[in-house]
Amino acid sequence: MSTISKLLIIASAVALTFASCSDEDPTTNDGTSGEVVLKLDHRWNGNPFALNQSLTHPVNAEGLSFTTLKYYISNVELKSTEGDWHKATDQYFLADAAQGENQLTVKDVPTGSYTDIRFMLGVDSLRNVSGAQEGALAVSNNMFWSWNTGYIFVKAEGTSSTSNSGQFTYHLGGFSGPNAANPVIELSFNGALLEVEGGSAPQVHLMVDPSHLWNGGETTASTPMVHMPGAKAKALMMAFKNGITWDHNHN
Amino acid sequence: MGPQPQLMLIRMLRALPIFGWVMLASCSPDTEELGNPYAFNPPEHFPSPVYGLGDQRPSPMGFKLGKKLFYDRQLSSDGTVSCGSCHAQVHAFADHNTKLSMGVEGRLGIRNAPPVFNMAWHPAFMWDGGINHLELVPVAPFTHPLEMNLTMAQVVQKVNQDSSYRSLVQQAFGTSQLQDHHILISLAQFMTLIVSAGSRYDMHLSTGKGLNALEMEGLSLFKQHCSHCHSEPLLSDFSYRNNGLDSLSEDEGRALISLNPSDRGKFKVPSLRNAALTYPYMHDGRFMTLEQAIAHYRSPKATPNLDPSLSAGIPLSDQDIEALVAFIKSTTDETLISDTRWME
Numbered sequence: 001m002s003t004i005s006k007l008l009i010i011a012s013a014v015a016l017t018f019a020s021c022s023d024e025d026p027t028t029n030d031g032t033s034g035e036v037v038l039k040l041d042h043r044w045n046g047n048p049f050a051l052n053q054s055l056t057h058p059v060n061a062e063g064l065s066f067t068t069l070k071y072y073i074s075n076v077e078l079k080s081t082e083g084d085w086h087k088a089t090d091q092y093f094l095a096d097a098a099q100g101e102n103q104l105t106v107k108d109v110p111t112g113s114y115t116d117i118r119f120m121l122g123v124d125s126l127r128n129v130s131g132a133q134e135g136a137l138a139v140s141n142n143m144f145w146s147w148n149t150g151y152i153f154v155k156a157e158g159t160s161s162t163s164n165s166g167q168f169t170y171h172l173g174g175f176s177g178p179n180a181a182n183p184v185i186e187l188s189f190n191g192a193l194l195e196v197e198g199g200s201a202p203q204v205h206l207m208v209d210p211s212h213l214w215n216g217g218e219t220t221a222s223t224p225m226v227h228m229p230g231a232k233a234k235a236l237m238m239a240f241k242n243g244i245t246w247d248h249n250h251n
Numbered sequence: 252m253g254p255q256p257q258l259m260l261i262r263m264l265r266a267l268p269i270f271g272w273v274m275l276a277s278c279s280p281d282t283e284e285l286g287n288p289y290a291f292n293p294p295e296h297f298p299s300p301v302y303g304l305g306d307q308r309p310s311p312m313g314f315k316l317g318k319k320l321f322y323d324r325q326l327s328s329d330g331t332v333s334c335g336s337c338h339a340q341v342h343a344f345a346d347h348n349t350k351l352s353m354g355v356e357g358r359l360g361i362r363n364a365p366p367v368f369n370m371a372w373h374p375a376f377m378w379d380g381g382i383n384h385l386e387l388v389p390v391a392p393f394t395h396p397l398e399m400n401l402t403m404a405q406v407v408q409k410v411n412q413d414s415s416y417r418s419l420v421q422q423a424f425g426t427s428q429l430q431d432h433h434i435l436i437s438l439a440q441f442m443t444l445i446v447s448a449g450s451r452y453d454m455h456l457s458t459g460k461g462l463n464a465l466e467m468e469g470l471s472l473f474k475q476h477c478s479h480c481h482s483e484p485l486l487s488d489f490s491y492r493n494n495g496l497d498s499l500s501e502d503e504g505r506a507l508i509s510l511n512p513s514d515r516g517k518f519k520v521p522s523l524r525n526a527a528l529t530y531p532y533m534h535d536g537r538f539m540t541l542e543q544a545i546a547h548y549r550s551p552k553a554t555p556n557l558d559p560s561l562s563a564g565i566p567l568s569d570q571d572i573e574a575l576v577a578f579i580k581s582t583t584d585e586t587l588i589s590d591t592r593w594m595e
Contacts, residue, residue: 128383129383129384130384131307131384131385131386131387131435131436131439132384132386132387132431132432132435132436132439133432134430134431134432138403138430138431138432139387139390139403139431139432139435140402140403140404140406140407140430140431142402142403142404144390146382146387146390146391146393146394146395147377147381147382147391147395148381148382148507148508149381149382149383149384149387179510229510230510
């Protein structure tokens, strides 16, 4: 085979390879899409929340303090005034209360007016079965079970005045079967509109209240530790889900 | 919208010295045609692999990086343990014939280290099948306190601080700063290429020749009594079964993952390929010899989760066991243990 035909084979292979493997350049401000910022404000029963702060649970009166609160938000979708849902694909966010208020930037949202938002609390099953991931889903973020593959959707750790160990450790997740614990949270803007235009980044302001972890009947005394998927993890996730609410938008 | 196609091709060709091999190897089957010794060629007498084709196809540089990572003792908390410490080529990438493996600071693990070959055909990993993807297998030994005892962030940091990685990393991924997914993909590429299909048993499967009379008798007994679970040609069906080792298994096994009490004491059916090299046997390494392991099946212990196929035991004479051992030894793959591509 001549050198030229070898080169041609390589060149065509490269071209084919490129065509089959490469992602399109991310769409930016070409006028048809913009960004939306999700602001996550952590609250405890209506009051400002911070790590290492002494807290009393509003329902069961347990004395608590958080050292860690991290959770995944993914598959953000916005509902247009026409009633269609627009999904921001392949965007995964790891929120961390250690950063105070979190601002998650959702990219590639089509321009338009939106009335509702929904998103997954956790990570979809596909990303739990597809091997090594990067960015927010990198295993080095320590939100991953090495021995029982899957993402930890919510990690909540801290001290407790009532648990035997003096601590609570919740590693919550589970992506399959009856113990799937990655609920979709759907929130209406209550008549307000979110206006997405190229070049601007309107904000959706959400409140996240971790006291809801224990509003479903669990206490740190009865359940000091959850380290794997299962009924307990699911129950705590479903309770926590109700602590995430919409507050207001900024256009 | 992406850039124009001509522009893309020009960019690609400009980047070819760095990226060409990677892109080719990761996505295109043309690597075999270019005589690449690091191409993944599934044996014709094997079923389709679950990993290693399409976008996951190994690249030469990814393989070489994976090999260096596999044998790097620095990737443990006290610098004494590499993947290769407990997965030794001479033992078909199982441990050095110890029941349990020694991690950092002499700490003893909890289950017998399984061999690493034909990994691209496994639908799940570890004795309990808790890991669902080849790329995620290394996370467990890297981070287990009884094994290598690091966080993945520490693994990444150690590799990025080691200048001897720099050129390989650049060639494999076109970056100076490795991230954890690069490390995991490279190790998966290394493991993918460790294919064991060069035994006399394989010759028999391909040509009908290669086994002597005793081994043929063993194969016949094997088909009759064993291949129900140790399915040909990989010699495992990768299911989870309780083989009656204990009336109450101390190790929960598959139940640890499934949370189903009926899975207690069930473990992944191991491949019996190269089993003569991988002793001792079972999840806890309780049997030192093939003869002992096979004789166990004459009278498995009664236990609620016992595999139904074993409820009456398997009637095997001493001569039967001799023939079965001879057959299993015919699956020993001399090329696996001598191939310099994956030698330390």
